[in-house]
Amino acid sequence: MFFFLFLLRIVLLNAENNFEIIYTAFSEDNFDKEGWHLQNSYSTTLFRKCGNETVFGGFSAFSNTLITYNSSLPPHYSAKISFKFWKIDSWNENEYVYIYFDDKLQKKTFLEEKNYRFCGLIDADEIVIFDAQLIHTSKNIFIIITSNLNQNPQNESWGINDFIIEILLCPKGCAYCQDDIMPCDFWIHVKSFWQTPSEFEGWKIDDNKTLSSSVCAGLNIAGGYSNLRLNQTVQNTIFNLSSHFNIQLEFKLWLFGNWDDDQFILKLDDQEILNQHLNQSAHYINCGGYYQYVSFINLRAQMNHSQSSMKITFTTQSNSTQNKYWGINAFDLYIGKCSINCEQCYCLYQRLGSFQRRMYLLQINSPFNLGAYQHSLITKQYLKQYSLNIIKK
Numbered sequence: 204m205f206f207f208l209f210l211l212r213i214v215l216l217n218a219e220n221n222f223e224i225i226y227t228a229f230s231e232d233n234f235d236k237e238g239w240h241l242q243n244s245y246s247t248t249l250f251r252k253c254g255n256e257t258v259f260g261g262f263s264a265f266s267n268t269l270i271t272y273n274s275s276l277p278p279h280y281s282a283k284i285s286f287k288f289w290k291i292d293s294w295n296e297n298e299y300v301y302i303y304f305d306d307k308l309q310k311k312t313f314l315e316e317k318n319y320r321f322c323g324l325i326d327a328d329e330i331v332i333f334d335a336q337l338i339h340t341s342k343n344i345f346i347i348i349t350s351n352l353n354q355n356p357q358n359e360s361w362g363i364n365d366f367i368i369e370i371l372l373c374p375k376g377c378a379y380c381q382d383d384i385m386p387c388d389f390w391i392h393v394k395s396f397w398q399t400p401s402e403f404e405g406w407k408i409d410d411n412k413t414l415s416s417s418v419c420a421g422l423n424i425a426g427g428y429s430n431l432r433l434n435q436t437v438q439n440t441i442f443n444l445s446s447h448f449n450i451q452l453e454f455k456l457w458l459f460g461n462w463d464d465d466q467f468i469l470k471l472d473d474q475e476i477l478n479q480h481l482n483q484s485a486h487y488i489n490c491g492g493y494y495q496y497v498s499f500i501n502l503r504a505q506m507n508h509s510q511s512s513m514k515i516t517f518t519t520q521s522n523s524t525q526n527k528y529w530g531i532n533a534f535d536l537y538i539g540k541c542s543i544n545c546e547q548c549y550c551l552y553q554r555l556g557s558f559q560r561r562m563y564l565l566q567i568n569s570p571f572n573l574g575a576y577q578h579s580l581i582t583k584q585y586l587k588q589y590s591l592n593i594i595k596k
Contacts, residue, residue, distance in 0.1 A: 220383065222283055222369035226274060229259045229286075229364040240271040240421025242489050245356045253289055253322035253362060260362030262291050262322045269349040269489045271421045272366075275342055278373035280380050282344060285334035286366040292323035292359045294352070300361060301486060303347040304335040306455065306501045308486070325358060340381055341453050341501060342395065343533035344368070347420050349488065379451065379537045389539050390451065393444065396534040397425045406439045417530065419457070419490035419497060426530030428459045428495055433527040436518040441536070443511060449539035450508045452515075456500045460527035461485055467529070469504055470516040477504040481519075508538075 227233060234250050234257060241249075244264060251261035260268065276282070284304050294313045302309045313329055321328040352359050373380035377387035396402060397416065403425070406414040414437055417427030426437065456467060462481040469477035485496035519529055 220371050222281075222371055224367060224369050225276065226366075226368040228272075228366040229257070230366070234259070238272060238274065240273070242269040242421070242491060244268055245360075251322070251362065253291070253328075256364060258289050258362030258364045259366075260360070261289065262324070262360050262362075263356045264360065265350075265362055266352045266354070266356035266360050267350060267489075268361075269347065269420060270363075271345060271347050273343065273345040273422055274368070276344055276368075276370060278342075278377055278379055279370035280340050280373060280382050281337065281371040282339040283334065283336045283369040284344075284346060284367070285332065286363050288331045288333055288348075289321065289362045289364070290329040290331065291321070291361055292328070293326040293354075294359050298350065298352055298359070300348070300350045302333055303345070303499075305337060305339065305341075305344050305346070306499045307335055307337060308484075309333060309335065310486075323360075339370075339501075340379065340503065341455070341533055342392075342535050343455075345420075345422060347488070351487070389541060390537050391445070391447075391540050393536040393538055394441075396536070397423070397532065406437060409436055410438065419459075419495065420488060421491070422532060424457050424530035424532045425534070426528070427457060428490065428493075428528045428530075431529055433465070433519055433521050433523065433525075433529070436516060437531075438514065438516045440512055440514045444513060444538060445540060446509070446511075447538035447540045448507065448509055449505065450513065451503065451505045451537040451539070452535070453501075453503045453537075454531050454534040456502055457530040457532065458483055458485065458498045458500075458527070459495050459529065460525060461496055462498070462521075462527060465519060465521035465523065465527070467502075468516075468518050468520060469502075470514075470518075471504075471506050471508065472510070472514050473516070474506070476506045477502065 228235070236249055236259065245266055245268070246264040249264060250257055250259060251264060253261050260270075282305075288300060290300070290313050296312060296314055299310045299312050311331065319328050319330075321330075348363065350361060352361075371383065373387060374383055377390060378392045379390035380387035403414050403416065406425070408414055408431065414425055415430050417424050417430050419427060431437065450471070452469070456479070458481065462483050462485070465481040467477075467479040467481055468475060479500070479502060483498035483500065485498040487494050488497045490497070517531065521527070
């Protein structure tokens with residue numbers, strides 16, 4: 204009962220956290236497509252007037268087009284993305300815009316005709332603001348915007364402007380965090396994998412073939428379509444890790460085809476630490492010259508670990524006879540390192556982990572919205588006082 208009242212007090216005393224803008228595009232004087240990947244653009248003129256505003260794309264430029272923004276972010280634990288979408292001319296009831304905010308999908312069709320004319324020729328236009336707030340800790344984020352329009356861009360088209368990415372930063376001195384409450388300055392970023400072709404050395408498929416990469420929507424993927432099949436295994440051993448007591452892995456899992464009753468498994472040193480049931484809704488995406496049913500999931504896994512080497516094993520399991528492929532990108536490895544008295548640090552980490560689990564269990568079983576506990580000053584003060592003399596840089 205005390206624990207519940209404590210959490211309720213946290214909710215009531217919730218402190219506001221301020222998002223920090225780290226990227227803006229297609230507003231005011233900032234009309235530059237640098238950092239954006241385009242597929243199937245219908246014009247070399249990529250910025251056009253629509254009403255009194257300038258949009259990226261627009262009439263006769265974007266139709267069955269795909270655009271991707273991919274960026275590396277500073278350490279953070281939440282992200283917010285927003286932009287203004289311009290629907291132009293005659294979209295049918297079965298025609299959608301698809302927006303992937305990282306692994307979260309929003310889609311919309313335009314059934315109700317608005318009496319607005321901004322820059323189209325045939326039918327009414329419409330402006331919609333899309334936004335999403337994500338629990339997000341990965342170093343990388345991507346946004347994919349596309350549609351299933353099937354006519355030329357003089358009949359139906361679209362564009363965007365006022366694009367913004369905001370984040371909640373990790374506490375100062377932290378290379379990684381999952382909130383702004385728990386101590387995090389012991390995390391060290393070890394490596395981002397598969398950034399260059401040479402980094403595939405040592406990664407083997409079924410202990411035989413070297414892992415290779417593919418591209419979809421302008422994003423590089425380890426494995427992927429035609430490279431990594433259902434029920435295949437990818438494995439490597441990482442050596443010369445600094446002294447540590449815990450490890451954390453973050454990555455994006457890409458699935459090609461219809462994965463409706465399958466498993467993804469991650470093992471570290473032959474110990475299974477993640478078994479993800481796959482029942483994903485896939486959507487047709489132009490991967491660049493070919494279309495595929497694609498879905499993706501942000502995954503992370505954590506394990507107590509202190510050895511100087513670590514064997515990493517990824518695999519999928521299924522009884523399906525369908526052709527399915529998978530891959531991984533945005534793969535980052537962190538270690539939890541203590542500068543003094545590792546035994547004390549390890550014990551504290553276990554206690555704080557237990558506290559987090561109790562919070563999470565109560566949150567998912569409670570009718571109240573307890574997610575606000577992450578932004579409470581009272582919780583921060585309690586935990587920081589508790590750990591002040593145990594974890595030090």
